[in-house]
Amino acid sequence: MERHFDEQLQELKSHLMKMSAMAEVMIADAVKSVVERDADAISPVYEREELVNQMEIEIDENCLTLIALHQPAAGDLRFIMGAVKTNAELERLADEAVNIVQKAEHLLKTPPLKPFEIIPEMAAIARGMVRDSLRAFVSRNVDLAREVLLRDDRLDDLKAKIADVLTECMTQDSPAVPRALDLLLISRYLERIGDHATNISEITIFVVEGLDVRHHADQKRLVKRPYAPSQNAGK
Amino acid sequence: MSTDTVISVQNLDLFYGDFHALKRVPMSVKGRHITALIGPSGCGKSTLLRTLNRMNDLIPGVKVAGTILLEGQDIYASGTDVCALRKRVGMVFQRPNPFPLSIYDNVAFGLRVAGIMNRRSIEETVEHSLKGAWLWDQLKDKLQDSALSLPLDQQQRLCVARLLAVEPEVILMDEPCSALDPISTAKIEELMLELKKKYTIVIVTHNMQQAARISDYSGYMLLGEMIEFGVTASIFTTPQDKRTQDYISGRYG
Numbered sequence: 206m207e208r209h210f211d212e213q214l215q216e217l218k219s220h221l222m223k224m225s226a227m228a229e230v231m232i233a234d235a236v237k238s239v240v241e242r243d244a245d246a247i248s249p250v251y252e253r254e255e256l257v258n259q260m261e262i263e264i265d266e267n268c269l270t271l272i273a274l275h276q277p278a279a280g281d282l283r284f285i286m287g288a289v290k291t292n293a294e295l296e297r298l299a300d301e302a303v304n305i306v307q308k309a310e311h312l313l314k315t316p317p318l319k320p321f322e323i324i325p326e327m328a329a330i331a332r333g334m335v336r337d338s339l340r341a342f343v344s345r346n347v348d349l350a351r352e353v354l355l356r357d358d359r360l361d362d363l364k365a366k367i368a369d370v371l372t373e374c375m376t377q378d379s380p381a382v383p384r385a386l387d388l389l390l391i392s393r394y395l396e397r398i399g400d401h402a403t404n405i406s407e408i409t410i411f412v413v414e415g416l417d418v419r420h421h422a423d424q425k426r427l428v429k430r431p432y433a434p435s436q437n438a439g440k
Numbered sequence: 441m442s443t444d445t446v447i448s449v450q451n452l453d454l455f456y457g458d459f460h461a462l463k464r465v466p467m468s469v470k471g472r473h474i475t476a477l478i479g480p481s482g483c484g485k486s487t488l489l490r491t492l493n494r495m496n497d498l499i500p501g502v503k504v505a506g507t508i509l510l511e512g513q514d515i516y517a518s519g520t521d522v523c524a525l526r527k528r529v530g531m532v533f534q535r536p537n538p539f540p541l542s543i544y545d546n547v548a549f550g551l552r553v554a555g556i557m558n559r560r561s562i563e564e565t566v567e568h569s570l571k572g573a574w575l576w577d578q579l580k581d582k583l584q585d586s587a588l589s590l591p592l593d594q595q596q597r598l599c600v601a602r603l604l605a606v607e608p609e610v611i612l613m614d615e616p617c618s619a620l621d622p623i624s625t626a627k628i629e630e631l632m633l634e635l636k637k638k639y640t641i642v643i644v645t646h647n648m649q650q651a652a653r654i655s656d657y658s659g660y661m662l663l664g665e666m667i668e669f670g671v672t673a674s675i676f677t678t679p680q681d682k683r684t685q686d687y688i689s690g691r692y693g
Binding site: 206208209210269270273274275276 | 626627630633649652653672673676677
């Protein structure tokens with residue numbers, strides 16, 4: 206029997222999708238402002254941040270009401286709890302885009318340091334992780350969620366690589382230090398975006414399988430899988 | 441019917457002899473929504489429900505003061521046709537109470553009482569009503585079976601179908617699921633959510649979670665008073681009265 210409750214869960218999913226699409230555009234604009242030195246890409250990021258903040262509040266209220274009115278259990282409960290946490294992750298990763306444009310505002314006032322392919326590459330990976338982690342969450346696709354977890358390593362590697370390049374740059378050219386620091390921070394923000402997407406993927410695995418994989422708890426055998434949850438729960 | 445206020449209860453007092461059962465109760469029932477009345481046993485919620493189609497008239501020693509307007513008309517005004525009122529405002533009871541007749545005759549009963557004899561039109565209404573209560577597919581091939589042979593949840597939905605046949609505006613439900621198991625309860629709840637697209641529903645329930653799941657508006661009653669009435673989502677997340685808070689979070693008593 207299709208429940209009216211399922212329609213409400215569906216609605217919650219579509220709100221999260223909207224929020225994540227918005228965050229993705231913010232990341233794209235933020236990186237564009239840095240890489241293409243495009244000042245016009247800055248203000249839309251701030252405007253979308255307002256919207257994302259508003260959505261965060263609405264989604265939380267929505268989840269609170271669903272819990273209060275429906276007393277969800279099992280898969281439904283894990284899903285709503287996962288939605289609350291995913292909501293917070295999306296809001297924070299949107300904040301990282303704002304952090305990036307704040308650095309861009311600095312950088313645009315000074316001549317370019319030199320072209321870095323690593324920043325756009327990191328941005329592409331981070332955006333893809335956000336999109337796919339959310340897709341995995343709403344479609345209960347744990348294979349995709351696990352695949353997103355693997356991509357985080359590549360992002361960490363790139364961050365280490367750009368840190369080396371920028372350190373080198375700073376040692377040789379002291380007037381470049383402020384700009385290099387800004388770029389270093391930008392790479393850090395992109396890496397954080399990947400971390401938020403990683404968290405969403407871990408939440409997805411918890412929602413679908415009831416298995417807590419955070420901090421490698423599963424590998425450390427901190428969490429035992431107590432039962433085989435129904436694949437239909439919370440669909 | 442609009443989604444405006446269909447029933448407006450104002451300053452309603454009700455006495456069973458010396459016992460003051462309802463104390464200046466207000467309530468506003470919105471069309472095509474579900475309104476739930478909750479509260480501990482003896483708080484007056486069933487009494488309030490039964491005033492809405494004057495079922496309490498049948499109890500000796502009942503005195504009612506105050507106003508109940510149905511679409512703007514006072515249902516306690518002298519000269520009110522109580523039978524016509526109960527056709528507009530039907531009731532489903534705690535225990536399914538089909539007549540000891542066939543399934544078909546149960547649904548056709550109200551029509552025949554109303555003097556409709558055209559076989560064809562009765563047949564159409566029976567089919568339509570059973571469909572409305574989600575029974576047609578299961579029962580269409582055994583319409584002549586006794587209604588009493590049905591499982592309880594189907595009996596309860598048959599009682600709903602019997603109401604639908606006379607096209608009420610408002611359906612009152614007095615703990616319609618308390619005799620049913622959780623699966624049957626879920627079916628009745630889903631049916632109510634479907635019915636509210638066309639009808640106005642007022643339900644009394646002991647099951648707070650049921651009120652939360654299905655209703656749009658809730659009223660919390662205690663000792664004959666309407667303590668708090670409002671949008672269900674607000675009542676269950678941010679109640680304004682401490683007594684409501686205590687009751688819905690299970691701290692009552």
